[in-house]
Amino acid sequence: MDAGGISDLDLDKYDADEQVKIICLGDSAVGKSKLMERFLIDGYRPQQLSTYALTLYKYTTTINGQTVLVDFWDTAGQERFRSMHPSYYHKAHACIMVFDVQRKITYKNLPIWYKELREYRPEIPCLVVANKIDADMKVTQKNFSFAKKQGLPFYFVSAADGTNVVKVFKDAIQMALSYKRNSNDFMDEVMRELENFDLDSKESSDKDEETQEGKPDSA
Numbered sequence: 001m002d003a004g005g006i007s008d009l010d011l012d013k014y015d016a017d018e019q020v021k022i023i024c025l026g027d028s029a030v031g032k033s034k035l036m037e038r039f040l041i042d043g044y045r046p047q048q049l050s051t052y053a054l055t056l057y058k059y060t061t062t063i064n065g066q067t068v069l070v071d072f073w074d075t076a077g078q079e080r081f082r083s084m085h086p087s088y089y090h091k092a093h094a095c096i097m098v099f100d101v102q103r104k105i106t107y108k109n110l111p112i113w114y115k116e117l118r119e120y121r122p123e124i125p126c127l128v129v130a131n132k133i134d135a136d137m138k139v140t141q142k143n144f145s146f147a148k149k150q151g152l153p154f155y156f157v158s159a160a161d162g163t164n165v166v167k168v169f170k171d172a173i174q175m176a177l178s179y180k181r182n183s184n185d186f187m188d189e190v191m192r193e194l195e196n197f198d199l200d201s202k203e204s205s206d207k208d209e210e211t212q213e214g215k216p217d218s219a
């Protein structure tokens, strides 16, 4: 199976024209899962594959008349080790990076997440999300400069009351799509080439027919 979750089978099954993968990063308990659930609550949610390490949410939407299948990847647990398995990043088209406005440490850890993201996916759009603003609206006055410094889009959101949740996810899908369409990312080019390459290049294995020697005559 393809670790990137991109397969023609899925495109057929969901009658989709295009498929994008969006990953979610951030410390434990910042609200990554709650944000996904909040967004998907009204959305079409045909499938949820769950393992102890990963939840994959499938979502379809129509953009400019095209049906887009979105794979949202969410982790459970791995982020405690502050390092994700490389397959998590594999072929991702956008990243939603979350911190908890009530816990400063989760904001301070953003550069660590961002560094790892960029090691695997140097070019993909990354959206920075300050979650849990419902707990204290005053935080929206604060200056969280990380996103600005990196030139990344920034959102104040609340998974609890829904503030800006749809906006973040819709933007993420749009950015993922435009990335996919316009990407000059070298690794993406390579992956595209590999996908087109017919792996079914069976070398004429008939050559290794072994000459059957007659059984030694038993006297």
Ligand SMILES: Nc1nc2c(ncn2[C@@H]2O[C@H](COP(=O)(O)OP(=O)(O)OP(=O)(O)O)[C@@H](O)[C@H]2O)c(=O)[nH]1
Pocket (backbone or CB within 6 Å): 027, 028, 029, 030, 031, 032, 033, 034, 035, 075, 076, 077, 079, 131, 132, 133, 134, 135, 157, 158, 159, 160, 161
């Ligand atoms: N007040 C408030 N609490 C929230 C919000 N979003 C999440 N929470 C709470 O924060 C806790 C953690 O939320 P999760 O969505 O499980 O966090 P997570 O990032 O998925 O955590 P891991 O799966 O452990 O990495 C839960 O108790 C949520 O109810 C929010 O917007 N406001």
Ligand SMILES: [Mg+2]
Pocket (backbone or CB within 6 Å): 032, 033, 034, 074, 075, 076
């Ligand atoms: Mg979670």
